[in-house]
Amino acid sequence: MWWGWALIVIGLTSGVLGVLFALAQHDLKRLLAYHSVENIGIIALGLGVGLLGMSTTSPMLMVLGFGGALLHVLNHALFKGLLFSRRGRGGAGHRHA
Secondary structure (H helix, E strand, O other): OHHHHHHHHHHHHHHHHHHHHHHOOOOHHHHHHHHHHHHHHHHHHHHHHHHHHHHOOOHHHHHHHHHHHHHHHHHHHHHHHHHHHHHHHHHHHOOOO
16 A cells, blocks of 8 residues: 555656756757656556555556556657657758858
């Protein structure tokens, strides 16, 4: 049970700090990197909720937590990969003399 609470605290901390650090960035690659930190926090939060659901034998909480974490992993992998590849291509191809 304590693992669930630990993951929730870690997830909340990572999510909030990732957003705060991302707000202070002017470089797009760093902004995307800190946004990844925030997304990892959201995933950890979902895993923590799923573990709490397992420990309290609440199937609804377990499905929502683990399902949300899994869907967020898929969403983050797809869209962050596209954003990083677009940023890398656009930065190298648009140099003006």
